[in-house]
Amino acid sequence: MLRKYTLWLSCLFMALSLTTCSISYTFNQSTIDYNVIKTIRISDFPNQATLISPSLSILLTQELKDKFSRSTRLEMVNTNADLEIEGEITGYNVTPMAVRDDAYSSESKLTITIRVRYFNSIQPEKDFEQSFSAYTTFDSNRMLTDIQSEVDAEIVSELIDQIYNSTVADW
Numbered sequence: 001m002l003r004k005y006t007l008w009l010s011c012l013f014m015a016l017s018l019t020t021c022s023i024s025y026t027f028n029q030s031t032i033d034y035n036v037i038k039t040i041r042i043s044d045f046p047n048q049a050t051l052i053s054p055s056l057s058i059l060l061t062q063e064l065k066d067k068f069s070r071s072t073r074l075e076m077v078n079t080n081a082d083l084e085i086e087g088e089i090t091g092y093n094v095t096p097m098a099v100r101d102d103a104y105s106s107e108s109k110l111t112i113t114i115r116v117r118y119f120n121s122i123q124p125e126k127d128f129e130q131s132f133s134a135y136t137t138f139d140s141n142r143m144l145t146d147i148q149s150e151v152d153a154e155i156v157s158e159l160i161d162q163i164y165n166s167t168v169a170d171w
Helices: 002-020 056-071 144-167
Strands: 039-042 083-096 107-120 128-139
Touching: 039 056, 056 083, 056 144, 083 144, 107 144, 128 144
Parallel strands: 039 083
Antiparallel strands: 083 107, 107 128
């Protein structure tokens, strides 16, 4: 009887152990040495694209600052930063994608391109200048002006992840 009871308890313990274990992976971790790197400056991203979305510059700059504030312990400063990110919006393009039988586009693609300059005063070998772009598609029956804030936010989110991963996540 004792042996049966011990076996039952062992099985119960193993089952509980297996169900309470979990493995978690996160891909937004930075590789910043906070003992050395303490500050960051993120400059405004002026809109130099031919086609301009009025609020895109503010949205991109603020979302980039928010990402670094949420995901790192770096202090945001205006001068003499250990890390600096600056750049400009260089492209805001709408292109037709899928063509219907009547030769009209049924889907459009919005692509946003930005140029980023990253400076690391502690490790200058990590400095770079690079262009990033992201896009989304939308139904051509919808006016871009009606969905602009929605599609801009979607694309900016992707661009922010690309910038973050290229700068402090060392991807």
